[in-house]
Amino acid sequence: MRYFIGNWKMFGVPKSINILRKINSFCSKDKNRKKYRVIITPPYTLIETYSKYFQNKRIAIGSQNCYQKDQFSSNTAAVSPFMIKNVGAKFTLVGHSDNRAEGDTDKMLKDKVSYALKNNLKVVFCIGENKLEKKRKKTFAVLKNQLKKVLDKKFNQNNIIVAYEPIWSIGTGKIPSSVELKKTIIHIKKQLKKIFRKKKTLPVLYGGSVDGNNVKMFKEIREIDGFLIGGASKSSKKFIDIIKNYYR
Ligand code: 13P
Numbered sequence: 001m002r003y004f005i006g007n008w009k010m011f012g013v014p015k016s017i018n019i020l021r022k023i024n025s026f027c028s029k030d031k032n033r034k035k036y037r038v039i040i041t042p043p044y045t046l047i048e049t050y051s052k053y054f055q056n057k058r059i060a061i062g063s064q065n066c067y068q069k070d071q072f073s074s075n076t077a078a079v080s081p082f083m084i085k086n087v088g089a090k091f092t093l094v095g096h097s098d099n100r101a102e103g104d105t106d107k108m109l110k111d112k113v114s115y116a117l118k119n120n121l122k123v124v125f126c127i128g129e130n131k132l133e134k135k136r137k138k139t140f141a142v143l144k145n146q147l148k149k150v151l152d153k154k155f156n157q158n159n160i161i162v163a164y165e166p167i168w169s170i171g172t173g174k175i176p177s178s179v180e181l182k183k184t185i186i187h188i189k190k191q192l193k194k195i196f197r198k199k200k201t202l203p204v205l206y207g208g209s210v211d212g213n214n215v216k217m218f219k220e221i222r223e224i225d226g227f228l229i230g231g232a233s234k235s236s237k238k239f240i241d242i243i244k245n246y247y248r
Contacts, residue, residue: 001035001036001037001203001225002035002036002037002225002226002246003036003037003039003161003203003205003225003226003227004036004037004038004039004226004227004229004239004242004243004246005038005039005040005041005062005091005124005163005205005207005226005227005228005229005233006023006038006039006040006041006229006230006232006233006234006239007041007064007093007096007207007228007229007230007233008040008041008042008043008064008233008234009043009064009098009230010043011042011043011234012042012043012045012046012234013046014046014049016042016046017046017049017050017053018236019234019235019236019239020040020050020054020059020236022236022240023038023040023058023059023236023239023240024038024054024057024058024059026236026240026243027058027059027243028057028058030243032243032247033058035247036226036243037060038058038059038060038243039059039060039061039062039090039091039124040059040060040061040062040233041061041062041063041064041091041092041093042061043064044063044064044079044084047061047063047084047087047088047089048087048088050088051087051088051089051090052088055088060090060091061088061089061090061091062089062090062091062092062093062121062122062124063079063084063089063091063092063093063121064092064093064096065092065093065094065096065099065112066079066080066081066084066092066094066112066115066116066121067079067080067081067112068108068109068111068112068115069111069115070082070115070118070119071083080115080119081112081115081116081118081119081121082115082119084119084121085119085120085121089121090121090122091121091122091123091124092112092116092121092122092123092124093123093124093126093163093228094109094112094113094116094123094124094125094126095109095112095125095126095127095146095150096126096165097126097128097130097165097167097170106146106149106150109125109149109150110149110150110152113125113150113151113155113160114152114155117155117156117159117160121159122159122160122161123159123160123161124161124162124163124205124228125150125151125160125161125162125163126162126163126165126207126228127143127146127147127162127163127164127165127188128143128146128164128165128166128167128169128170128207128208129142129143129166129167129168130167130168131167131168134166134168139166139184140184140187143164143184143187143188143191144187144191147162147188147191147192147195148191148195151192151195151196152195153195153196153197157192157196157198157200157202160202161202161203161204161205161225162188162192162202162203162204162205163204163205163206163207163228164184164185164188164204164205164206164207165206165207165208165228166208168208169207169208169209170207170208170209170230171209171230171231172208172209173209174208174209175208175209175210175214175217176208178217178218178220178221181206181218181221181224182221182223185204185206185221185223185224186223188204189201189202189204189223192204203225203226204223204224204225205224205225205226205227205228206218206224206226206227206228207227207228207229207230209231210227210228210229210232210242211231211232211238211241211242212232212238212241212242212244212245213245215227215242215245215246216245216246216248218246219245219246227242229242
């Protein structure tokens, strides 16, 4: 199974649903549709209406983040996994570099994953090194640490997907070389096997400047189980092109 996840970040109003309707109509007719899942994470404000609309359709709706508490509490502007689940989200991202940069710590991320799973949300856990860490050849150590500090053997690994997003690649048009990326994905899968002490590994996605052209290079790396797509997910044509070119 492959995953094409579109992360809208701070984008979208109710009528932006038209973008998703086009993606959905492509996916319902696509001959390869059984081979992949499409998930879109709009902002909190759109989760409920979009989830209702796409119930029993080809697009699943997720959240971009969640607060590190279970149900209700006195944290102004916070939205819990329980609340997200109750308006129809099936997934949540946790640990996106945007949110790490704004103060999400490993301890907070661990609580987020734990409460999200408790509320039956599937978690897309994001990791990735920055430019300086890459330059200093610290990538493998950074990724290992990010995984180890948050993921726990007690978590149900069937409900977790890992997304590798090198920070220097997000929104820049820069992507890792295919040799480098293959090694990194294999490294991540090895770490996941160690953490969960299971033979079967979790799906590992790549994210960072994915588009309809470079996806042809990524598809050669069989270890990549799908993509987390930012910019290109805000256009139905660009998003559909990624899927089309992946299976071409
Ligand atoms: P871009 O695809 O715009 O580089 O964004 C990647 C990302 O951060 C998705 O979460």
